[in-house]
Structure formats: structure tokens, C-alpha cells
Amino acid sequence: xxxxxxxxxxxxxxxxxxxxxxxxxxxxxxxxxxxxxxxxxxxxxxxxxxxxxxxxxxxxxxxxxxxxxxxxxxxxxxxxxxxxxxxxxxxxxxxxxxxxxxxxxxxxxxxxxxxxxxxxxxxxxxxxxxxxxxxxxxxxxxxxxxxxxxxxxxxxxxxxxxxxxxxxxxxxxxxxxxxxxxxxxxxxxxxxxxxxxxxxxxxxxxxxxxxxxxxxxxxxxxxxxxxxxxxxxxxxxxxxxxxxxxxxxxxxxx
Numbered sequence: 001x002x003x004x005x006x007x008x009x010x011x012x013x014x015x016x017x018x019x020x021x022x023x024x025x026x027x028x029x030x031x032x033x034x035x036x037x038x039x040x041x042x043x044x045x046x047x048x049x050x051x052x053x054x055x056x057x058x059x060x061x062x063x064x065x066x067x068x069x070x071x072x073x074x075x076x077x078x079x080x081x082x083x084x085x086x087x088x089x090x091x092x093x094x095x096x097x098x099x100x101x102x103x104x105x106x107x108x109x110x111x112x113x114x115x116x117x118x119x120x121x122x123x124x125x126x127x128x129x130x131x132x133x134x135x136x137x138x139x140x141x142x143x144x145x146x147x148x149x150x151x152x153x154x155x156x157x158x159x160x161x162x163x164x165x166x167x168x169x170x171x172x173x174x175x176x177x178x179x180x181x182x183x184x185x186x187x188x189x190x191x192x193x194x195x196x197x198x199x200x201x202x203x204x205x206x207x208x209x210x211x212x213x214x215x216x217x218x219x220x221x222x223x224x225x226x227x228x229x230x231x232x233x234x235x236x237x238x239x240x241x242x243x244x245x246x247x248x249x250x251x252x253x254x
Contacts, residue, residue: 014250021241021252024234028137028227035130039123043078046114049107050079060117061107068118070104073174074201074211076120080113084120084203087175097174120201121211125159128219136227146228147221155221159214166207182206 023030041060048057064070072094073087087097093109096102108114116123136143147155169177178184182198185206191198193206201207245252 014245017241017244018252020237024237024241027230027234028133028140031230032130032133032137035126035133039126039130042117042123045117046078046108049114057107057114061115064117065104068122069100070115070118071100071174072103072106072108072115074119074121074207076116076123076203077108077113078116080108080111082203084201084208085112086200086202100170100174103174119211120208121159121163121215124212124215125218128216129222130219132220132223133227136223140227140231143224143228146226147224149225152221152225155217155224158210159218162210162214179207 042064045057045060045064048054048060061070072090073085076083077085089112090103090106091097093112094103094106106115166177166179169179171177174180180200186198196202197204197206199205242252
């Protein structure tokens, strides 16, 4: 191996280490920026539809369809009469609400507004990761210990139960399952709330509240559990790279 090749290899290694050092220093900004883009793009789809830019809107809907079921009765709408619509209301303007694969293709109308490109559960879950990621940047100096694994599992359990019961309920039909009518809850609470609280998935209903709260809990638990571990790992990376450059007598800054 020639001297020139060795020098080139050293330069490549130093550039890689400098890149990793910058990443270790700014990892939280990188993660929060990524999450900001991830949670922001679904809201651009209805904005594009409103502006008549159907092609970029459909690109976003298609990309996020791989991440979410995009059922319209469980999604937010903007630029319309109300923030969410029941399955019965969607059925008035859409061809087939019994087949989930066809139902998910409905993105809205000029009168109803346009659907956000993922469901309310995804909005609360990923939105919470982004929100609490920002909060972590503020509390990071005082947060010395991560949430233990068993604690993270406890934060995940409510969403697991909610999602699993929805999945089982949907097997009996989107309008026939026990999570659609929630008569069990009405009996349990002796009909203490308005009828619309128990029925369907609309904004303010029991199902909506459960998806909102469990998504927020999951996001909080994930950030509290994972981000301190990431911070510890990147801190170790920083120290190791600083030691390498100090030992080689090479300045870390280019």
C-alpha cells in the first residue's frame, strides 16, 4: 500500500468521523426535523387538493397509505363542514363503504373538505413523538434517567388494547362491531353521556378520545424511553471521536 493510499484512507476516515461527530452533536435536531416533515406532509395533501394540485396530493396519499389505513371515518378533514364524518355520511357520496380497500380511497369532496393523509390515531401518535421530542430538547439537562422498559410497556398497553379491540370489532363489519356502537360502554356508564359520545368514530366520541389519549401516551413513553438512550449513545460517540483526534494530534474542526 502506497503512502498516497494510506493518506487518502486517513482523510476518508477523518471525514467520516467528523460527520459522525456533527451528527452526535445535533442528533436531536435531525430527529425532530425528520419527525416534523413526517407529521406535516399528511396535512399538505388536503391543502394541495384545495388548491387543485391533485397530482402532488395523490403522491402523498399513496405514500402514506403504506403507513396507515386512511379510513375516512377515522380521519380528519379540513376545508369542509366538520372535522370528521361518520361512515353513514361518507356512504352518501362514496361508492362502497363495506370494503375497506375501496373505502380508504375516499379523500373527500369540495363540500366535505379533504382528508388528512393518515388517521386520527397516527396524527396523535406521531404528532406526540414530534411534540415530546421538542419538549425533550428543553428538559434534557434535567432528565437523568430514561423510562425503564417496563414503564414503556405500560405506556404502550392502552394503545395496544384500543387497537386490538378495534381490529376484532371490525371483523364483524365496520358498522356492526362492538366498538362502533359501544352499547357495552353505554350500559357500563348508565348512559351518562350524550348518545353521539358512544356511537361511531366522530370527533369527540369515545373512540376518538381513546385514539387521541392512547396515541399521546405512546408518544410520551417512546420519547421518554428512547431519547435518553440515544443521548447516552451519541455522547459516547462524541467522547471517542474527540479522543481519537486528540491522540492523533489532528484538529477536530476542519
